[in-house]
Amino acid sequence: MFVMTERKQEILTIAQGLFKDNSYTATSIRDIAKAAGVEPASLYSHISGKEELLDMTCFRMADKFINGIAEVNDIYFDAAQKLKMAVNTHVEILTSNLNAAVVFQRDWRHLSPDRKKEFVDARNSYEHGFRVIVQNGIDEGLFNEVDIKFAALTILSSLNWIVEWYHEDGKLTPQEIAENLYNFILTGLKK
Amino acid sequence: MFVMTERKQEILTIAQGLFKDNSYTATSIRDIAKAAGVEPASLYSHISGKEELLDMTCFRMADKFINGIAEVNDIYFDAAQKLKMAVNTHVEILTSNLNAAVVFQRDWRHLSPDRKKEFVDARNSYEHGFRVIVQNGIDEGLFNEVDIKFAALTILSSLNWIVEWYHEDGKLTPQEIAENLYNFILTGLKK
DNA sequence: TGTCATAACGAACATTCGTTAGGCAAATAT
DNA sequence: ATATTTGCCTAACGAATGTTCGTTATGACA
Numbered sequence: 001m002f003v004m005t006e007r008k009q010e011i012l013t014i015a016q017g018l019f020k021d022n023s024y025t026a027t028s029i030r031d032i033a034k035a036a037g038v039e040p041a042s043l044y045s046h047i048s049g050k051e052e053l054l055d056m057t058c059f060r061m062a063d064k065f066i067n068g069i070a071e072v073n074d075i076y077f078d079a080a081q082k083l084k085m086a087v088n089t090h091v092e093i094l095t096s097n098l099n100a101a102v103v104f105q106r107d108w109r110h111l112s113p114d115r116k117k118e119f120v121d122a123r124n125s126y127e128h129g130f131r132v133i134v135q136n137g138i139d140e141g142l143f144n145e146v147d148i149k150f151a152a153l154t155i156l157s158s159l160n161w162i163v164e165w166y167h168e169d170g171k172l173t174p175q176e177i178a179e180n181l182y183n184f185i186l187t188g189l190k191k
Numbered sequence: 192m193f194v195m196t197e198r199k200q201e202i203l204t205i206a207q208g209l210f211k212d213n214s215y216t217a218t219s220i221r222d223i224a225k226a227a228g229v230e231p232a233s234l235y236s237h238i239s240g241k242e243e244l245l246d247m248t249c250f251r252m253a254d255k256f257i258n259g260i261a262e263v264n265d266i267y268f269d270a271a272q273k274l275k276m277a278v279n280t281h282v283e284i285l286t287s288n289l290n291a292a293v294v295f296q297r298d299w300r301h302l303s304p305d306r307k308k309e310f311v312d313a314r315n316s317y318e319h320g321f322r323v324i325v326q327n328g329i330d331e332g333l334f335n336e337v338d339i340k341f342a343a344l345t346i347l348s349s350l351n352w353i354v355e356w357y358h359e360d361g362k363l364t365p366q367e368i369a370e371n372l373y374n375f376i377l378t379g380l381k382k
Numbered sequence: 383t384g385t386c387a388t389a390a391c392g393a394a395c396a397t398t399c400g401t402t403a404g405g406c407a408a409a410t411a412t
Numbered sequence: 413a414t415a416t417t418t419g420c421c422t423a424a425c426g427a428a429t430g431t432t433c434g435t436t437a438t439g440a441c442a
Binding site for chain 2: 022023025026080083106109110134137141142143144146147150151153154156157158160161162165172177180181184185186187188189190191
Binding site for chain 2: 388389390391392393
């Protein structure tokens with residue numbers, strides 16, 4: 001049976017911090033142990049192995065995203081409002097779980113083959129949620145008739161990259177970032 | 192003295208293909224040797240070490256980008272035209288060096304500290320090139336008065352992410368991708 | 383024919399990797 | 413008070429890591 005003790009959560013958080021700076025593969029069990037103030041072998045009282053730390057990180061984040069987009073798409077709004085909400089939620093999830101978000105984006109490739117497949121499926125279903133919004137917008141006559149798949153990918157691109165430069169004590173709050181991004185996506189640069 | 196033989200280029204290309212699929216840290220010298228049809232020790236007749244492969248990949252790409260943006264900013268055009276050219280060039284570089292581009296984006300973190308600093312400087316100067324274009328656009332009255340740094344980052348985000356989904360035999364040609372991206376950046380989704 | 387550079391080889395190096403085994407003290411449950 | 417669980421320890425495992433070593437076959441050039 002799966003349990004999640006306080007100490008295990010602590011270790012996970014520590015690991016995510018290291019993974020963020022050094023990547024999953026370049027971070028060793030010994031690095032994590034040292035950061036946790038414990039001998040390497042002691043970690044195995046809490047986790048089944050290194051990959052569990054990666055697995056939990058990736059799939060917990062995936063859950064957050066999928067729940068977020070489902071919530072948005074369940075509400076009866078027009079596409080512009082939905083998009084605004086989706087952007088807000090996405091930025092919120094990224095910025096309030098920054099370390100995990102970085103791992104989620106960079107290191108899912110190192111999941112075991114089976115779990116990697118599941119992960120990619122999950123990510124695809126999230127992207128699908130965005131495609132639905134874009135399609136709605138076109139149907140409602142609000143959005144230009146763009147390539148839906150391409151548009152969804154481009155939107156997500158601009159959202160995802162913020163983990164590369166966002167700092168908690170930066171100039172912009174997550175709310176402001178989301179607002180700027182939404183405006184950018186909706187109206188572009190042109191005056 | 193630095194030399195670049197045909198065989199060395201071959202090995203570099205092979206390594207980039209592996210790095211792309213498996214990341215730099217998770218690719219071993221033995222993996223590269225096997226893919227090159229050679230014993231691990233033989234690689235050292237051509238390269239000084241594993242990091243040289245990463246180093247060459249990152250800085251060759253950086254050079255391409257920096258030369259590209261310099262060319263664009265040297266020409267006397269309005270900001271919209273400059274942006275279009277910059278997007279074109281960027282997409283061209285990414286798509287015609289896909290493996291190297293992926294490594295360039297993901298694995299520069301594993302450069303030695305000194306080289307990493309140089310790399311970040313180079314990348315910053317490239318981003319600066321984009322900020323200049325945005326600033327020009329605002330000065331010329333063509334662009335909205337957005338946060339310049341934020342805008343440049345968002346533009347580059349949407350450009351960079353294409354390495355995650357682009358396939359040579361995909362539906363869209365690099366030219367079409369660049370065009371779509373330019374339109375998206377300039378005018379957004381809104382009808 | 384003799385000299386030298388090139389590109390490869392097999393073997394081994396020290397180190398690091400993730401993980402397991404077994405024990406021990408303190409906290410917790412019965 | 414006794415039994416059990418928890419959380420950590422030391423020690424060690426086999427495998428994989430990047431790299432160095434001395435050697436050798438090949439071919440160009442003097």
